[in-house]
Amino acid sequence: MSCGNLSVPYPFGIGPAKCYVPGFKLTCDTSHRPPRLMLGRLQVVDISLRKNTIRVINIDRVSRFDDFIRSFNGISFGIGPGEAVPYSLSTHNELILMGCNVQAVLSNTGKNREILSGCSSFCPTNKNVTYDTAAASSMDDKEYCYGMGCCQAHISTSRDGMPSELWVDWIDPNMYSVRLLPLSYVFIAAEGWFNKSWVSAQLPESSWTNGLGPRLKVPTILDWEILQLQPTSSQQLANVSIPQRKTQYIKCPGICRSKNSLCKPMIRGYSCQCSEGYDGNAYLIDGCKGLHACTSLIQAVNLLCRLLLILYMLNLINL
Known part of the structure; x- marks a missing residue:
């Protein structure tokens, strides 16, 4: 079984339920050339049986956060709630936050409520008491983020599948009232993909969809596992x-x-x-x-x- 230039190994499958284990249904989007293998709204680009990972491209999942919004929950993967699907975020991903005077926390609200990642980003202010992203960029590394203008953080293992919350808030609530803060962006990307200079150059010129953010093709790695033992024939699980x-x-x-x-x-x-x-x-x-x-x-x-x-x-x- 294949879609475009990708083979689809069991327990994954396309078509009727007998072709895959519950939770591992994929679809083949033939409106593109070559066709795209899809997991919900995520494009699948690699499936590894040995590593138990699936690599996907996350489009339209870069969330924009401006000073019109006090705080927001920006998580959405389009594959269902965490405990109901056999996927979880791999620890080979990073939480990326770009902006000034802003913080992000990635968490799970399942039976084992846990914080999976989080970081804060700061910027110096200029003489007009506005945040200076250019100054922050010049102070920091051109490739990575260490808290000035942007930050990146590793993601911990989740015991309850996919994360359910990604909260973004302003660090100084007083700055919200005067509306001097630049746009902020938050997303989750495969470890090693993010390059601050390249991504920063893409953001201002990107088109917007449904107000969510720029159309960057962000790779993400998901772990997968069989959630229950399957019946061998007519026997019980x-x-x-x-x-x-x-x-x-x-x-x-x-x-x-x-x-x-x-x-x-x-x-x-x-x-x-x-x-x-x-x-x-x-x-x-x-x-x-x-x-x-x-x-x-x-x-x-x-x-x-x-x-x-x-x-x-x-x-x-x-x-």
């Missing part, structure tokens, strides 16, 4: 005991369908990996293909080389 979850790998009937696979406990569910010496798709019957033939050949060659080296050192043969 298989259960894994708590003591079993403490081991690194366990047997999970109904998920890891290849006989040469193991099940790994994740934060909220499980994932499948091929056993050592095998590679492929552990979610399919016979999906893990053996590498033992190649491994054995390499080991035999290495052993022969060592034997020849020993014989040479003993002056028993000439090489």
Whole structure:
């Protein structure tokens, strides 16, 4: 199964429910050339079975924040609430905030309420008592943000799936009344993508959609996991005991369908990996293909080389 130039590995799928595990439905947008693989409103550009990640392009998710607004919640991924979907923000993302006298907090309001990230951005004021973004940019690194004019922060692991809140507020509420603050922007991007000079150059010239922000194509990495064990046939869902979850790998009937696979406990569910010496798709019957033939050949060659080296050192043969 494929869409455009991307293959779609199970447990993901397109079409009827039998083609994917619940929560892993994707769509193929054929209105573009080449067609785009979509997860809700997010464009999928890579799926990794080995890393349990999916890389998406987040369009129209750069939120604008100006001094007409006291504070706002700017989070929206378009794939459903956190606890109901098998996705969570990877720790290989960053929270990016650009602006002056502003702070952002990314959090989750599930059963394990937690703050996942946060940072604050400041700017010096000029003689007219207005915030000077140009001065802040000249004081800071051209590539990264350390709190002057913009800031960036790592994102912690979430125990409840996708974050549900991204609150942005002014640090000094008195500045709100005089309306001297420049525009601020907040978004979440894959670690290493953000370049302050490049993004700053894009923001003023970008078009706006629904007042949300510029149309930057921001990459984001999502972790995924199977939230429950799937039935093997007509049987009830298989259960894994708590003591079993403490081991690194366990047997999970109904998920890891290849006989040469193991099940790994994740934060909220499980994932499948091929056993050592095998590679492929552990979610399919016979999906893990053996590498033992190649491994054995390499080991035999290495052993022969060592034997020849020993014989040479003993002056028993000439090489």
